[in-house]
Amino acid sequence: EVQLVESGGGLVQPGGSLKLSCAASGFTFSGSSMHWVRQASGKGLEWVGRIRSKASNYATTYSASVRGRFTISRDDSKNTTYLHMNSLKTDDTALYYCTQRQPTPDWGRGTLVTVSS
């Protein structure tokens, strides 16, 4: 059974930084792309970005709204992916999910990030 547990969310001031983690199990993590998706309260789903596997040189891509501010990384020895968020804006306030690939039937519970002064 695929399990995805996001953590690291919290309250941060505009301009600040935060690092989210996603611990994965139930599948071959090292061979999988990992994605981040977010959803602001009452709003739609937004794809944030993806990191591919070692076989694809850990290539990353990002949505235009976070490009240059967010970085996705992974530690295959820990079956964990990370979302490093810098220069945070109030618009980044959202519930953040990680997933194995997209589209996918498997989602975690997400971790809530609030950017506010």
Add this chain to the structure above:
Amino acid sequence: DIQMTQSPSTLSASVGDRVTITCRASQSIRNWLAWYQQKPGKAPKLLIYKASNLESGVPSRFSGSGSGTDFTLTISSLQPDDFATYYCLQHSDIVYTFGQGTKLEIK
């Protein structure tokens, strides 16, 4: 980046109705399109992948069609459990994009 335009944004319908939701891509995405259903406070649920393939366990009243730029999700006979918000997702480009969502409400 590819833009996905989903319509309508809100749809009012009754139990037993046949409903259709559409997604249009700003350029061809071949058949790299998925549909999700989401209920308040819950994670999205995958319904359809590769435009027309029904995810395991999803009722057969859901179907998807289309290719290139125009896609539809059809629910053949609405059930009470189907009132939710629906999203399309394109995964053709290296940057993926969700549609803005369609809220299906009870008439």
